[in-house]
Amino acid sequence: MQQDPRSAAASGKDFPYRMQTLCYIEVHKDGRVTHGRDNGTYERARSGESTLYAVWPGNYRSDLFIIDDLDEYAGAFGIIHDQERTGLADHVHDVKWQRSSIEDKPRAQYTWIEVELLCGCTVKDLDTFAAQMNKQKGWNVATSGGWGSSGMPGGKQTYSFRVRRKSLES
Ligand SMILES: [Zn+2]
Structure with missing residues (x-):
């Protein structure tokens, strides 16, 4: 048939x-x-x-x-760019970030950071966020392996990403 x-x-x-x-x-x-x-x-x-x-x-x-x-x-x-799919506007994000206090191994290639997007974007697609952060901040965000988010819907949302340590320092 x-x-x-x-x-x-x-x-x-x-x-x-x-x-x-x-x-x-x-x-x-x-x-x-x-x-x-x-x-x-x-x-x-x-x-x-x-x-x-x-x-x-x-x-x-x-x-x-x-x-x-x-x-x-x-x-x-x-x-x-697909804002609905990625949760991310096509703009320069207003990023507040800090090194995570957990698991800081000074000699590891990657380190964890905690990120808050003050511009109101959400991260639904890690690949897109990683590409944007690479352009905007020079970060190398790991796109394989874990990342996380915590917070209440509609409230403050904090994300954890693994980022190549050297790319944070440049
Ligand atoms: Zn944004």
Whole structure:
């Protein structure tokens, strides 16, 4: 039985654009088929040079989706800034930070810091926050491993991040 691909747009924010096991398939205008994605995928799909699909693997069957909401796709990969997804405005954050008193090993490459965003942003996407802090403060925030937040919704929120010690000192 043949079926049309399902719509990624219909899944909205639930579509796992960044899932490791998702297989992107790009069908180019000239009929060429490639898989995976590169820096040009978004532009090609947006301009109609190609059509982007993805296979979402499941336990018993896999589904083919057409990536028909390219803004969601671009937001998920940080190609365009997505404030709703990341919780972060596209601005220079007003950051209050201090070194964490816990686990300070002076010779470790990374150290923990506690951060408060006075500008009212929240951190929902660590990759985006790390990229912004790298540009704005020169920090190297570790994006693998743990980070945390504490505080009450609507109240003061404090985050803990692992940051390369040297990048704090520069
Ligand atoms: Zn902010």
